[in-house]
Amino acid sequence: MAKSQWTIDPAHSSVEFSVKHMMIAKVKGSFHHFEANIAGDAHDLTSADIQFTIDLNSIDTRNNDRDNHLRSVDFFDVENNPSLTFTATAITKTDEGEYAITGDVSLHGITRSETFAATFEGAGKDPWGNEKVGFSAVGSLKRSNYGLTYNAALETGGVLIGDEVKISIDIEAVQQG
Numbered sequence: 001m002a003k004s005q006w007t008i009d010p011a012h013s014s015v016e017f018s019v020k021h022m023m024i025a026k027v028k029g030s031f032h033h034f035e036a037n038i039a040g041d042a043h044d045l046t047s048a049d050i051q052f053t054i055d056l057n058s059i060d061t062r063n064n065d066r067d068n069h070l071r072s073v074d075f076f077d078v079e080n081n082p083s084l085t086f087t088a089t090a091i092t093k094t095d096e097g098e099y100a101i102t103g104d105v106s107l108h109g110i111t112r113s114e115t116f117a118a119t120f121e122g123a124g125k126d127p128w129g130n131e132k133v134g135f136s137a138v139g140s141l142k143r144s145n146y147g148l149t150y151n152a153a154l155e156t157g158g159v160l161i162g163d164e165v166k167i168s169i170d171i172e173a174v175q176q177g
Contacts, residue, residue, distance in 0.1 A: 003039040003049065005176040006133065010034075012172035015054055019143075019165045029061035038173060042123055042133040045099050050088035057082060075148055081108050089113070097121075101137065107146040114141060116167070131175040140166045 015031045033055035040048025056076045059067050071078045088103040097120040105114045121134035142163050 006038040006173035033058035052086040
């Protein structure tokens with residue numbers, strides 16, 4: 001039996017992140033351009049094929065100077081590394097509608113295995129008869145694991161930018177064909 005193909009509805013999906021700033025607050029941001037190829041049974045992801053790509057140039061932290069710095073060679077170096085990719089390698093059901101999705105994350109020329117907690121949020125038909133499903137996923141990455149080590153020491157101790165980046169993804173996908 002062929003796997004169902006799903007594509008992201010970008011108007012109803014988001015990729016957001018947060019990172020500690022000065023050890024006391026969080027800076028939040030999002031990426032506006034991303035896509036996914038999902039093939040499988042939305043009600044049982046354990047055998048699904050999932051590839052996800054984020055256009056790093058689409059970063060938005062609501063501060064143009066900071067966004068441009070994040071695009072520079074100090075961070076993402078988008079000229080040479082324009083995207084972050086994720087390819088699922090193992091999907092384990094952890095509870096009803098809950099999954100641990102492990103995959104290869106490629107960022108800044110480095111590929112590492114990471115695991116995200118994902119939730120099946122539901123399914124239904126929109127007013128035009130399109131089959132839609134919703135998923136959410138959360139996880140974190142260490143910047144230093146991907147060679148993103150730019151930082152500055154604070155005179156009070158600690159560093160300007162935290163190493164852990166928390167990621168939150170909300171997806172609405174539409175069935176193709």
